[in-house]
Amino acid sequence: MPLPDDQPHTRTRLPVGEQPSSQPTGRQPRPLRTLLAVLVVVTLLVVAISIANRGKADPGTAPAHSSDGAAPTAASGAGPAPSGDQPVGTATNGIAAGFPHTDQGAQSAATNYAVAIGSADMFRTDSRHTIVATLADPSALTALQARLDQGFTPETAARFGVDAQGRAPKGLTFVSRTIPVGTKSSAYSAESAKIEVWCTGLFGLAGERSVRPVSEEWFTLTLSLRWTGTDWKLTDFSRVAGPAPVPPDQQAATAEEITGAVEQFGGFRYAR
Secondary structure, three states, X not given: OOOOOOOOOOOOOOOHHHOOOOXXXXXXXXXXXXXXXXXXXXHHHHHHHXXXXXXXXXXXXXXXXOOOOOOOEOOOOOXXXXXXXXXXXXXXXXXXXXXXXXXXXXXXXXXXXHHHHOOHHHHOXXXXXXXXXXXXXXXXXXHHHHHHXXXXXXXXXXXXXXXXXXXXXXXXXXXXXXXEEEEEEEEEOOOEEEEEEEEEEEEEEEOOOOOOOOEEEEEEEEEEEEEOOOOEEEEEEEEEEOOOOOOOOOOOOOHHHHHHHHHHOOOOOOOO
């Protein structure tokens, strides 16, 4: 028999674990407090990771110096990586001097000497003698001087379009530059080193009426050096052609552009 509506009602309280999920709780959620807590956790994680990585070397950074003086190794297929060594801060007669007594120091010396003996100054007798006296080992100076004097004859100068003292015809600029691309040690000890320098060179006469326009050439110089107690000095050298890359499909500059580039762009001192 159903109870009438005026009958007293009875309230039943369930245990806590059996309360309906839809029943509201006494505390309302606070989104701002939750967001701040997440940000604090993320910040602490970033700081912890930074501290953990602080002592690790950057894999993309080569060390400035190695204990054995060897060049650092680059990624596979990339060849030797440039070192962190800086060019020497001293020079004699415009040629870098005071190289470190290391394999890298010998490579730096050979590179700078390659630039010197491939310069336009070698076509003038007085400047050639100064260059050779600056970079040659005293025991090899006489032989190197005689050999280079025989190489830079008036006939050689004429083939390059200049006179016996390396002077270009009026209105033209003589260009003879050696640009090192890379080096490697064929042999090294504390007393001597043999260094190969892969180079490209610019040779010719720049100007509107030039019959010998400036062109490039690829070659490898092998320089033998001896440690004199204070520096690396040249005892001998040889030259072979190449290796030469495939020339690009690139429009040649005008005579005016080449002349401007030669007169405006200076060379460098090199370090391995």
